[in-house]
Amino acid sequence: MDFAPRIVAWQARHGRHGLPWQHTQDPYRIWLSEVMLQQTQVSTVIPYYLRFLERFPDVAALAAASQEEVMPYWAGLGYYARARNLHRCAQTIMSDWNGRFPPTAEQIATLPGIGRSTAAAIAAFAYGERSPIMDGNVKRVFTRHFGVEGDPSRREVEQRLWVLAEAQVADAPDLNMAAYTQGLMDLGATVCTRGKPDCARCPVMQTCIAYRDARQAELPTPKARKTIPERQTAMLVLQHEGAILLQQRPSPGIWGGLWSLPEFDAASDPTQAARRLGWEPTQRYELAAFAHTFTHYRLHIKPWYVPVRAAPTPGEPGAPHQWVNLAQLSSLALPAPIRKLLLGLLEAGLPE
Structure with missing residues (x-):
C-alpha cells in the first residue's frame, strides 16, 4: 500500500471520530474549527468552538455582529488577530460571495486570514477537493517520513514539503480526501508527536526514514534559537466604589480590541499615573509581578492596586474606557493574564 492509502486505512480504525467539528460538510463550521486550532490544543478549543457556534451559528450571524460582540467569545484563546480576521472574512463572504464559501482552495485562500493549508483543509472536508495540507503537525510527519532536512519554516524547505x-x-487517484486529511492531522497530533513519537502505532513506520535511521529526535530540524526580547510595563488596577477601570486596546496590536488595564512606565510613580487619568489615589498596594510571553517578546508586568476618588480636575484616559464591577468580568473580552489577575483579586477581597 502507498503512503496516502495507509493513512486513510489507519484513520478509519484508529483516528479521531468524535470531535464536534467532524461529520459535517458545512464550510463555516470547518473553517471556524481550523482557525481556532491554529496554535491551540484541541481540548482548549472544544468549549470555545461550541460557545462561539451557539452565539454565531452561521457566517451571516458572524458578519452581522460587531467586532466588540465577537471578541468576548475569543478571549482566552490568544492570537487575537485570528478573531479579527475571522470577522473580516465573514463580512467578505457575505459581500463578495453572496454568503457562500468559495468552492475551491485557491479561492478560499484569497479570504482574510486564510492561508494555503487552511484553505486546502476546508476544501477537502467541505468539497472533497484534492488539495493537500501542510500544517505544523503534518510538516513533522513529512520531514520524518521522507527524511527532509532543514528548518520547515524556511521557504525552500516548506516548498520541498509541498x-x-x-x-x-497524485499517486492515489481514488483517495478519500476528507479521510486522508483527517488522518494526517490525527497522526501528527496523537502518534508522530514532537517529544515522544509512538512509532509502533504508526501506519507508515516501515517506510519512515527517521524511524529507519533512529533520527526521530533530530527531525524536523529545530529552528535556530533566538533570544526573546524582554520588556517591562506597569498596570493600574484603579478601584472606585467597587468598580475597576478598564481601557480598550487599540486594534490592530497586541491584545487588539480587548479590554485591559491602563498601562504606564514601570519606573514611574503609580499615584502620578492615576492622577494623569483624573483620579486621586487614597492608597496604593504593590501586587505580585508576573510575565506573559508573546510570539516575539516576553512582557514583565508590575501591577498596582490603587483605590481612588474623583480628582478636582478630571484627566483624560485617552482610550475607550469603562468602569466595571468584578462580577461582570465573565462577559468581557479580557486578555487571559489580566482576567486571571482580576479574578485573583476578587477571590482575595479588595482593600479600600
Whole structure:
C-alpha cells in the first residue's frame, strides 16, 4: 500500500471520530474549527468552538455582529488577530460571495486570514477537493517520513514539503480526501508527536526514514534559537466604589480590541499615573509581578492596586474606557493574564 492509502486505512480504525467539528460538510463550521486550532490544543478549543457556534451559528450571524460582540467569545484563546480576521472574512463572504464559501482552495485562500493549508483543509472536508495540507503537525510527519532536512519554516524547505504532499495525492487517484486529511492531522497530533513519537502505532513506520535511521529526535530540524526580547510595563488596577477601570486596546496590536488595564512606565510613580487619568489615589498596594510571553517578546508586568476618588480636575484616559464591577468580568473580552489577575483579586477581597 502507498503512503496516502495507509493513512486513510489507519484513520478509519484508529483516528479521531468524535470531535464536534467532524461529520459535517458545512464550510463555516470547518473553517471556524481550523482557525481556532491554529496554535491551540484541541481540548482548549472544544468549549470555545461550541460557545462561539451557539452565539454565531452561521457566517451571516458572524458578519452581522460587531467586532466588540465577537471578541468576548475569543478571549482566552490568544492570537487575537485570528478573531479579527475571522470577522473580516465573514463580512467578505457575505459581500463578495453572496454568503457562500468559495468552492475551491485557491479561492478560499484569497479570504482574510486564510492561508494555503487552511484553505486546502476546508476544501477537502467541505468539497472533497484534492488539495493537500501542510500544517505544523503534518510538516513533522513529512520531514520524518521522507527524511527532509532543514528548518520547515524556511521557504525552500516548506516548498520541498509541498511538492512531496502534492505527489502523495497524485499517486492515489481514488483517495478519500476528507479521510486522508483527517488522518494526517490525527497522526501528527496523537502518534508522530514532537517529544515522544509512538512509532509502533504508526501506519507508515516501515517506510519512515527517521524511524529507519533512529533520527526521530533530530527531525524536523529545530529552528535556530533566538533570544526573546524582554520588556517591562506597569498596570493600574484603579478601584472606585467597587468598580475597576478598564481601557480598550487599540486594534490592530497586541491584545487588539480587548479590554485591559491602563498601562504606564514601570519606573514611574503609580499615584502620578492615576492622577494623569483624573483620579486621586487614597492608597496604593504593590501586587505580585508576573510575565506573559508573546510570539516575539516576553512582557514583565508590575501591577498596582490603587483605590481612588474623583480628582478636582478630571484627566483624560485617552482610550475607550469603562468602569466595571468584578462580577461582570465573565462577559468581557479580557486578555487571559489580566482576567486571571482580576479574578485573583476578587477571590482575595479588595482593600479600600
